[in-house]
Amino acid sequence: MTKESAPGKTTGRKTASTKKAEAPPEPPRRAMTARSLAALLPNVTAPAFKKRSPAGVQLFTDWGDIVGPAHAAVTTPRKLSAGTLSIACAGPVAMELQHLSDALIARINTWCGQALVARLRFVQDPAAGQRLTGRRKPVTPSRPYPLPEMEDSPLRDALESLGAHIAQEKGKR
Structure with missing residues (x-):
């Protein structure tokens, strides 16, 4: 008496694959009491620490x-993944660092306080170690731009200074 359906045809019954998606669970209710900062920090910092561990950030900063000024001038740490630290370095410095890799690994792990780095990977990058300081060249004092029709005031001094800087910038182009 039971009918068997042909292969590939549906019977109209709902199966596990055609169930409606369940609504997401409601977030937990907030406790309206004071909580210590130590209790709140793990929830806040967990997403950030999934991307970079605090020890890894310390390594980069x-x-x-860690490596000393001579090596820091020609190298830059790029990526720390699964115990392998990728270091960008300029040209033939990679060979020198390859010979010093055991000492560098020991220095890094001692500095960070744990076995953070097991292996070093060197990537040649001519721009490695060239850090921008963010300092601008000092502005050479320029003579004020004259404003004869204004009376002496702080506004006149500011406008003369502004005019001098604009004239100086136009001269550079």
Whole structure:
């Protein structure tokens, strides 16, 4: 008495694959009480620490102190993944660093306080180690742009200074 359906045809019954998606669970209710900062920090910092560990960040920020000024001038740490630190370096420095790799690994792990780096990978990058300081060249004092029809005031001084800087910038182009 039971009918068997032909292969490839549907019977109209709902199966596990055709169930409606369940609504996401409601977020937990907020406790309206004071909580310590130590209890809140793990939830806030977890997403950031999934991307970069605090020890890895320390490695990147303290790079010059870890390897010394001579090596920091020609190298830049690029990526730390699964115990392998990728270091960008300029030209033949990679060969020198390859010979010093055991000492560098020991220095890095000692500085960070844990076995963070197991292997070094060197990537040649001519721009490695050239860090921008963000300082601008000092502006050479220029003579004020004359404004004869204005009376002496702080506004006149500011406008003369502005005019001098504009004239100086136009002269550079």
